[in-house]
Amino acid sequence: xxxxxxxxxxxxxxxxxxxxxxxxxxxxxxxxxxxxxxxxxxxxxxxxxxxxxxxxxxxxxxxxxxxxxxxxxxxxxxxxxxxxxxxxxxxxxxxxxxxxxxxxxxxxxxxxxxxxxxxxxxxxxxxxxxxxxxxxxxxxxxxxxxxxxxxxxxxxxxxxxxxxxxxxxxxxxxxxxxxxxxxxxxxxxxxxxxxxxxxxxxxxxxxxxxxxxxxxxxxxxxxxxxxxxxxxxxxxxxxxxxxxxxxxxxxxxxxxxxxxxxxxxxxxxxxxxxxxxxxxxxxxxxxxxxxxxxxxxxxxxxxxxxxxxxxxxxxxxxxxxxxxxxxxxxxxxxxxxxxxxxxxxxxxxxxxxxxxxxxxxxxxxxxxxxxxxxxxxxxxxxxxxxxxxxxxxxxxxxxxxxxxxxxxxxxxxxxxxxxxxxxxxxxxxxxxxxxxxxxxxxxxxxxxxxxxxxxxxxxxxxxxxxxxxxxxxxxxxxxxxxxxxxxxxxxxxxxxxxxxxxxxxxxxxxxxxxxxxxxxxxxxxxxxxxxxxxxxxxxxxxxxxxxxxxxxxxxxxxxxxxxxxxxxxxxxxxxxxxxxxxxxxxxxxxxxxxxxxxxxxxxxxxxxxxxxxxxxxxxxxxxxxxxxxxxxxxxxxxxxxxxxxxxxxxxxxxxxxxxxxxxxxxxxxxxxxxxxxxxxxxxxxxxxxxxxxxxxxxxxxxxxxxxxxxxxxxxxxxxxxxxxxxxxxxxxxxxxxxxxxxxxxxxxxxxxxxxxxxxxxxxxxxxxxxxxxxxxxxxxxxxxxxxxxxxxxxxxxxxxxxxxxxxxxxxxxxxxxxxxxxxxxxxxxxxxxxxxxxxxxxxxxxxxxxxxxxxxxxxxxxxxxxxxxxxxxxxxxxxxxxxxxxxxxxxxxxxxxxxxxxxxxxxxxxxxxxxxxxxxxxxxxxx
Numbered sequence: 001x002x003x004x005x006x007x008x009x010x011x012x013x014x015x016x017x018x019x020x021x022x023x024x025x026x027x028x029x030x031x032x033x034x035x036x037x038x039x040x041x042x043x044x045x046x047x048x049x050x051x052x053x054x055x056x057x058x059x060x061x062x063x064x065x066x067x068x069x070x071x072x073x074x075x076x077x078x079x080x081x082x083x084x085x086x087x088x089x090x091x092x093x094x095x096x097x098x099x100x101x102x103x104x105x106x107x108x109x110x111x112x113x114x115x116x117x118x119x120x121x122x123x124x125x126x127x128x129x130x131x132x133x134x135x136x137x138x139x140x141x142x143x144x145x146x147x148x149x150x151x152x153x154x155x156x157x158x159x160x161x162x163x164x165x166x167x168x169x170x171x172x173x174x175x176x177x178x179x180x181x182x183x184x185x186x187x188x189x190x191x192x193x194x195x196x197x198x199x200x201x202x203x204x205x206x207x208x209x210x211x212x213x214x215x216x217x218x219x220x221x222x223x224x225x226x227x228x229x230x231x232x233x234x235x236x237x238x239x240x241x242x243x244x245x246x247x248x249x250x251x252x253x254x255x256x257x258x259x260x261x262x263x264x265x266x267x268x269x270x271x272x273x274x275x276x277x278x279x280x281x282x283x284x285x286x287x288x289x290x291x292x293x294x295x296x297x298x299x300x301x302x303x304x305x306x307x308x309x310x311x312x313x314x315x316x317x318x319x320x321x322x323x324x325x326x327x328x329x330x331x332x333x334x335x336x337x338x339x340x341x342x343x344x345x346x347x348x349x350x351x352x353x354x355x356x357x358x359x360x361x362x363x364x365x366x367x368x369x370x371x372x373x374x375x376x377x378x379x380x381x382x383x384x385x386x387x388x389x390x391x392x393x394x395x396x397x398x399x400x401x402x403x404x405x406x407x408x409x410x411x412x413x414x415x416x417x418x419x420x421x422x423x424x425x426x427x428x429x430x431x432x433x434x435x436x437x438x439x440x441x442x443x444x445x446x447x448x449x450x451x452x453x454x455x456x457x458x459x460x461x462x463x464x465x466x467x468x469x470x471x472x473x474x475x476x477x478x479x480x481x482x483x484x485x486x487x488x489x490x491x492x493x494x495x496x497x498x499x500x501x502x503x504x505x506x507x508x509x510x511x512x513x514x515x516x517x518x519x520x521x522x523x524x525x526x527x528x529x530x531x532x533x534x535x536x537x538x539x540x541x542x543x544x545x546x547x548x549x550x551x552x553x554x555x556x557x558x559x560x561x562x563x564x565x566x567x568x569x570x571x572x573x574x575x576x577x578x579x580x581x582x583x584x585x586x587x588x589x590x591x592x593x594x595x596x597x598x599x600x601x602x603x604x605x606x607x608x609x610x611x612x613x614x615x616x617x618x619x620x621x622x623x624x625x626x627x628x629x630x631x632x633x634x635x636x637x638x639x640x641x642x643x644x645x646x647x648x649x650x651x652x653x654x655x656x657x658x659x660x661x662x663x664x665x666x667x668x669x670x671x672x673x674x675x676x677x678x679x680x681x682x683x684x685x686x687x688x689x690x691x692x693x694x695x696x697x698x699x700x701x702x703x704x705x706x707x708x709x710x711x712x713x714x715x716x717x718x719x720x721x722x723x724x725x726x727x728x729x730x731x732x733x734x735x736x737x738x739x740x741x742x743x744x745x746x747x748x749x750x751x752x753x754x755x756x757x758x759x760x761x762x763x764x765x766x767x768x769x770x771x772x773x774x775x776x777x778x779x780x781x782x783x784x785x786x787x788x789x790x791x792x793x794x795x796x797x798x799x800x801x802x803x804x805x806x807x808x809x810x811x812x813x814x815x816x817x818x819x820x821x822x823x824x825x826x827x828x829x830x831x832x833x834x835x836x837x838x839x840x841x842x843x844x845x846x847x848x849x850x851x852x853x854x855x856x857x858x859x860x861x862x863x864x865x866x867x868x869x870x871x872x873x874x875x876x877x878x879x880x881x882x883x884x885x886x887x888x889x890x891x892x893x894x895x896x897x898x899x900x901x902x903x904x905x906x907x908x909x910x911x912x913x914x915x916x917x918x919x920x921x922x923x924x925x926x927x
Contacts, residue, residue, distance in 0.1 A: 001759065001764070001765070002755075002763055003751065003755035003835070005719030005720075005721065005751075005834070006716075006719070008835060008837075008838045009113075009115065009715075009719055009720050009721070009834040012115070012833070012837045013112055013113070013115060013834075015837075015849070016115075016849075017120075019849075020120075020121060021117070021849055021851055022074065022117040022118060023119050023121050024071065024072065024073045024074075024119045024122075025071075026569055026573070030069055030070055031069070031070050031071065032070065032071050032072075032572060032573060032574075032577075033062075033065045033070040033071070033072050033073070033578075034072075034552075034574075034575070034576045034578070035061055035062045035065070035072060035073070035074045035576075035577065035580075036058070036074075036552055036555070036576045036578070036579050036612075037055055037076065038054070038581025038582060038585065038589070039078070039079040039126075039548045040078060040079065041078070041079045041082055041084070042078050042080060042100065042103035042104045042106070042107045043084060043103060044088070044099065044106075045703075046103075046106045046107065046110055047111075047710075047711055048709060048710060048711065049701075049709040049710070049714060049723070049727070049739055050621035050739065052114055052711060052723075052727065053619075053621055053727050054580040054581060054582075054616075054618035054733075055111070055116060055580075056724050056727050056728060057580055057616070057618060057733050057796060059074070059116045059117055059118075059724075059830070060724075060728070060791065060796060060830040060831055061791060061794070061830070062074040062117055062830075063117055063829060063830035064791045064830045064855070066117075066851055066852060067826060067829065067830070067851075067852075067853060067854065067855035068855050069854070073119065073122075073555065074117055075118060075119050075122040075123070075555040076118040076119075076120070076123060077123050077124035077125060077126075077551065077555070078100075078107070078125045078126070079126050079544070079548050079551075080100045080104065080125045080127040080128075081127045081132075081482055081483045081484065081541075081542075081546075082482065082544050083219065083235055084235070085099045085100050085103075085482055086480055086481055086482040086513055087219075087235070087236070089482070090513045090514060093512075096127075096481070096482040096513070097127065100125075104125065110711060110712060113715050113720060114711065114715065114723060114724065115721070115834055117833070117851065121558075122555050122558045124551060124555065126546075126551070127547075129506055130561075131547065131554065132484040132504055132547060133503045133504035134550075134554065134564040135484050135547050135550070136484060136485070136486075136487040136503050136504055136505060137500060137564060138550060138596065138600070139206055139487060139542070139546075140487060141600075141603060142205045142206035142250065142599065143204055143205070143206040143488075143495075143497055144204075144497070145157060145204065145205045145599070145603070146159075146160045146175075146176075146203040146204060147175035147205060147251060147254035148173065148174060149173035149175065150173050153602040154205060154254075154599050154602040155602070156603075157200060157203070157204065160172070160174070160200070160203055161200070164183075164185065164188040165185055165188060166185055167185055168182075168184040168185045168186075168187065168188055169182050169188075170184075174203055175203075175251055175254035176202050176203045177202040177203075177207075177209070178300075179202070180199070181199055194492055197494045197496075198494060201494070204251075205250065205251045205254065205599065206248065206249075206476065207249055208246060208248055208249075208495050209246070209247070209249065210244055210245065210246055210247070211244070211246075211387070211475060212242055212243070212244055212320045213242070213243055213244075213247055214227070214228050214240050214241075214242065214347055214348070215242070215243035215245070216238050216239070216240045217238075217239070217241075218233070218236065218238035218239070219233055219235070219236065219238055220479055220514065220515045220521070220522075221478045221479045221480045221521075222245065222247065222475060222477065222478055222479060224475065224588065228240050228348075230347075230350060231346055231347050239345065240347055241345050242320065242343065242344045242346070242347075242348070243344065244320065247475050247476075247477050247540075248476040248477040248486065248538075249474060249475055249476055250474040250595070251473050252471065252473055252591070252592070252595045253469055253471060253472065255594075255598055255599070256280050256282065256469040256471055257282070258598055259276070259471075259591065259594055259595065260277065260280050262610050263276060263277060265610060266614070266615070267613060267615070268614070268615040269583070269615065269734070271583070272583055272586045272590075272615070272617060275583075275586040275587060276586060276587060276590070279470065279471055279586075279587040279591065280470065280471045281469055281470025281471060282467065282468075282469055282470075283302075283469070283470070284304065284467055285302055285303050285304035285305070285306060285465075285466060285467075285468060286302070286303055286306040286450075286453070286454055286463055286465055287300060287301070287302055287463055287464055287465075287466040288301050288303060288306065288309065288394060288457060288462065288463040289301075289370060289462040289463060290315055290367040290369070290370055291367060291368040291370065292323070292327070292365070292367050292368070292378075293368065294365070295323070295326055295327070297323070298462070299315055299317070299323065299378070299390075300392065301315070301389070301390055301393055302466060303394055304468075305396070305399065306450055306454065306457075306463075307438075307446060307449040307453060308396040308398075308399040308400075308417055309369075309370070309371060309394065309396075309453060310371070310372070310415070310417055310441070311397070311398045311399050311415045311416070311417035311438075312369060312396055313377075313395060313396075313397060313407065313413040313414065314377040314378070314379055314407070314412050314413075315367050315376055315377070315378050315392060315393070315394055316360065316378075316379045316380065316381045316383075316384050316392065316395050316406075317379070317380045317381075317384060317391060317392045318381075318382075318384040318385055318386040318391040318392070319339065319340045319344075319380045319381075319382060319386075320391065321384075321386055321391045321392060322391075324340070324380055327363040327364075327365040327378055328363045328364060328365070329363065329364030329365060330364075332362060332363055332364035335361050336361050336363060339359070339361040339380065339382075340380075343382040346382060348385055348387070351382045351383060351385065352383075352385070358406055358410075359381060359382060360379050360380060360381035360382075360406060360410065361380050361381075362377060362378075362379050362410075363380060365378045366378060370457060370460060370462040371453075371456065371457075377412065379395075379410075383402065387472045388470060388472065389468055395407070395412075396415075396417070397412065397413075397414040397415070398414050398415055398416050398417050417438050440452065440456075441453060474592060474595075475543070476542065476543055476546070477541070477542070477543065478541055478542070478544070479521040479522075479539075479540055480513075480521065480522060480541060481507070481513045481521075482507075482513070482541070483541030483542050483543070483544070483546070484542040484547065485505045485506070485507055485508075485523070485537070485541055485542075486505075486537075486538040486540060487502075487505045488537070488538040489531035489532075489535040489537050489538070490535060490536050490537075490538070491535055496535075498531060505537070507541075508526035508527075510522055510523065510525040510526050511525055512525060520539055521539040521540055523537070523539040523540075523541065524539050545588060545589055545592045548589050548592075548593070549589070549592045549593050549595070549596040550564070550593070552575075552576050552593075552612075553565045553570065553600075553606070556569040556570055557569040557570075564605075567605075567606075570605070571606075571607070574606075574607070575610065575611050575612065575613055576611060576612045576613065577613050577614065578613075579612040579613075579614065579615045579616070580615075580616045580618060581615075581617065581618070582617060582618065583617040593612075594610065594611060597611040616733065616734065616794060617734060618733055618734065619731075619732070619733065619734050619736040619737060620700075620736045621701065621727070621730065621736075621737060621738070621739050622698050622699065622700060622701060622736055622737065622739065623660070623700060623701035623707030623708065623709075623738070623739060624660065624707060624738045624739050624740050625660065625696065625697045625698070625699045625705050625706070625707040626657070626658050626659075626663040626666070626668075626694040626695070626696055626707070627645075627656065627658065627694055627695035627697065628642045628655070628658045628668065628692070628694060629644075629645070629648040629654070629655055629656075630642055630653060630655075630656055631643055631651045631652065631653055632651075632652045632653060632654060636652075638654065640679070640680075640682060640683050640684060641685075641686065642684070642685050642692070643685075644687050644688040644691070644692045644693045645666075645688075645694060645695045646688045646693060647686055648695075651686075655695060657704075657705050657707070658694060658706060659676065660706060660708075660709060660741070661709065661710075661713065663694050665742050666693055666694050666696060666742070667691050667692065667693060668692040668693075670683075670685060698738040707739075709739055709741065711723060714726075714744070718745075719748070719834070720834060721751055721831075721832035721833070721834050721835050722744060722748045722751060724831055724832060725747045725750070725751070725800050725831050726743070726744045726747045728796035728797055728799070728831065729743070729747060729800040729801070730797065731797055732795065732797055733794055733795075734794075747800075750803070750804050750807060751832060753807050753808075753811060754807055754825075754832075754835065754839075755835065756811075757807065757810060757811065757815065757816060757821055757824075758816070758821060758842065758843075765842050766816060767816050767817070767818045767843065768816050768817050768818065769817075769818055770817055771819070772817040773813070774862070774866070775809075775813055776813055776815045776817060776820050777859075778863060779806050779809040779813070779815075779820075780806070780823055780824060780856075780862070781858055781860075781863055782806065782863065783802055783803065783827055784823070784827055784857075784858045785863070786798075786799065786802040787802065787803070787827045787828075790802070791830070800831065803828060803831070810824070818843065821839075821843075822840075822843055822845075823856040825839050826840075826850060826853050826854075826855060826856055827855070827856060829850050829851070829853075833850075833851070836850050837850050837851075840853070865886060865920075866887070867883050867884065867885055867886060868883070868884060868886050868920055869881040869882065869883045870882050870883075870884055870921075870922060870923045871922055871923070872897065872903065872923045872924075872925070873922065873923070873925070874906050874907070874924075874927060875925075875927060876924065879902075879903075879906050880902055880903075880906075882897065882900060882903075882923070884896065884897075886920060890917050893917050893923070897915065897923055897925070898912065898915070903925070907925070910927045911927065912926070912927055913926045913927060914926040
């Protein structure tokens with residue numbers, strides 16, 4: 001019986017599904033282990049061979065942990081809300097739910113074909129009402145909470161109201177908007193309901209306010225910063241502009257310090273940790289107010305170098321700053337309006353990245369220096385962002401390179417504040433205490449100057465010490481259809497929550513998935529969609545990251561109708577032990593997930609500060625593109641003649657991508673090529689040795705490059721076990737590597753060798769009950785040790801190589817001993833579950849599945865060498881190998897060697913002058 005991967009894999013995939021082999025329960029005395037893959041979005045294109053890389057790695061580890069006696073939770077579901085399905089709905093009129101369901105069915109089929117050990121009984125989909133009911137419920141908790149700085153955690157808004165009712169706003173230490181009111185308890189009680197709700201909105205963790213956003217008119221929605229590239233939408237390449245809109249936001253900044261501290265407690269890749277540190281961007285400095293007497297207000301700035309305040313010669317505001325309109329004089333109005341319009345077409349990332357262009361406009365107004373009282377000009381410039389800090393900066397040309405370039409460009413004053421002759425060294429020079437022309441801080445050290453200035457600013461009520469974070473509150477709204485409805489209605493222009501028992505708030509039907517003619521989001525098209533038939537619902541939907549910010553909890557208890565997850569289940573599974581996914585989510589999903597996790601902990605729903613203990617970023621599998629070379633005629637026009645790679649330099653040619661699925665070991669299948677398109681039917685080929693050799697190049701895997709490899713094709717031809725092993729064999733999990741089908745044949749041959757160990761030359765199953773030899777035990781225990789160490793280190797590629805060496809050794813030893821082969825397939829099972837399941841059954845095991853066998857225990861005694869094959873040389877020339885026990889002394893070795901018949905034949909009767917013996921190394925006979 002030969003190895004038939006198709007019948008074997010279909011058999012065991014059906015067995016696992018019928019018997020729910022990988023269904024997990026919390027009632028067990030085994031230790032728990034939670035393995036999670038990053039939530040996939042089910043696109044219409046399905047999977048290519050690059051997508052399963054992380055899934056295969058997590059599956060290997062999950063299967064290994066089961067063999068090691070753990071109760072493993074390894075679930076899978078779909079992040080099924082999203083813009084692609086909505087765009088398709090706009091184009092075709094088909095409801096996104098239909099497209100999404102079809103895409104999920106395709107994904108599921110492909111995932112099943114690869115043999116993953118997912119607990120499908122826990123499958124979740126973020127677009128299902130049973131799931132997004134709880135996403136809406138979490139939003140309600142966020143809306144009903146505030147962040148108490150004294151307790152350093154979120155608390156229910158009722159506790160804040162109680163403080164207002166007893167002591168007013170005095171001594172309230174909260175993360176809140178800057179413009180909160182000051183009031184007594186009596187004044188609070190005298191406020192109308194509308195006034196109270198408006199003030200509470202400034203404290204809520206989920207809140208509504210006017211924000212500057214990335215607006216994409218073509219997509220009809222707000223985009224996150226990471227969805228905008230070079231001023232265009234990542235999807236579709238449409239123009240994006242800065243626009244002020246009323247938007248839901250999440251007060252993630254309240255958790256900035258905890259998010260920063262938590263990075264020291266988790267096992268994540270350092271580059272990813274550093275990305276989050278930089279994104280959070282903690283800065284220690286001071287808040288400084290520059291008075292604007294004509295408006296009876298102040299311009300507030302944040303600076304980390306308050307010691308340079310005497311070098312301030314102008315102030316710069318973001319074009320979107322609230323005071324720009326009031327500060328702009330009539331003479332400057334046209335120029336300012338034109339600049340603001342130009343800036344609106346740039347994304348924030350573009351503005352931050354553009355360090356070469358100098359642009360700005362004078363408002364025509366002046367502010368007062370907070371200490372000297374001198375006039376300083378007020379400018380606007382696009383390098384200042386409204387959402388970062390206060391949206392204003394104090395410019396110190398003698399202490400900051402960008403301010404210096406700006407001042408030189410516009411001929412603005414440059415005030416010396418140190419004795420440094422080099423502007424680029426000025427900041428460091430100031431820290432050394434060489435202040436000049438700097439008022440009362442002359443001669444002070446850096447820290448003395450900072451302390452003195454902050455004290456002075458506090459006396460003047462124009463500043464204070466402050467910690468600032470680069471991270472901003474997260475925009476939590478999208479003006480599109482296919483997302484979670486926000487469980488909010490509006491009364492007198494203020495947001496109110498629907499009741500929890502009224503959840504889920506379902507997506508209504510609409511006639512089109514486009515904004516209304518008046519510019520409202522698509523939900524504005526819903527007929528008679530009002531709360532209690534009178535109040536307008538929120539028309540924005542939640543962003544794509546909402547459903548993925550808590551999904552690991554739902555896997556713990558996916559069918560619970562009373563809670564987002566039962567406390568018992570959450571207490572059992574605690575947090576994710578191993579999380580595998582892409583680094584592209586560093587400052588999006590991973591940051592938001594940590595935020596929501598901490599928030600739910602604050603409210604007592606679980607006890608873990610961090611959601612993901614260990615994180616691995618898998619590398620990308622790149623495409624290996626194939627090229628053919630079209631011959632051009634004398635006028636440079638393409639002909640229908642194609643020349644092989646080695647001969648192309650003899651012709652005038654142009655390279656063309658060709659479908660890699662009709663190229664085998666770089667050789668083009670000519671007949672398939674000719675039948676692939678009508679224009680290729682009469683193609684003429686210039687061959688090398690009767691073959692057409694294609695050129696190759698490593699590129700991103702994409703349809704446009706014809707280098708997409710469908711895993712279904714690989715599974716059909718070679719089997720899922722081959723695909724799993726080969727993807728691991730390509731290289732280290734964390735590194736990018738090119739897909740090269742040329743090497744897959746070797747992995748397939750390896751599995752056939754494994755199969756043959758269990759069968760005789762006629763193909764009949766045959767294993768021996770004999771006691772294995774030392775060499776056979778040694779081969780087995782080497783792979784037990786190697787596989788265990790490699791899996792624990794996530795070094796899967798080296799394990800595959802070791803498996804091949806082990807099977808080669810056992811083949812040479814003609815080993816068919818049950819004691820060896822049974823343990824071998826248990827060690828191999830995480831990588832190749834189908835073939836090992838079949839062999840496990842053929843071995844007569846009644847358990848029905850190898851999945852819950854026990855991983856063999858490594859015995860180091862089998863690796864202790866008791867014998868060594870000594871190379872025997874005569875007069876320095878190697879003649880033979882002679883196995884000898886390692887515990888023999890020199891005399892015994894000499895007697896055995898000289899008595900050996902082969903040695904005597906080489907000596908040919910000549911006398912031995914000397915025998916040199918180096919234990920465990922060599923034997924050399926001198927004649």
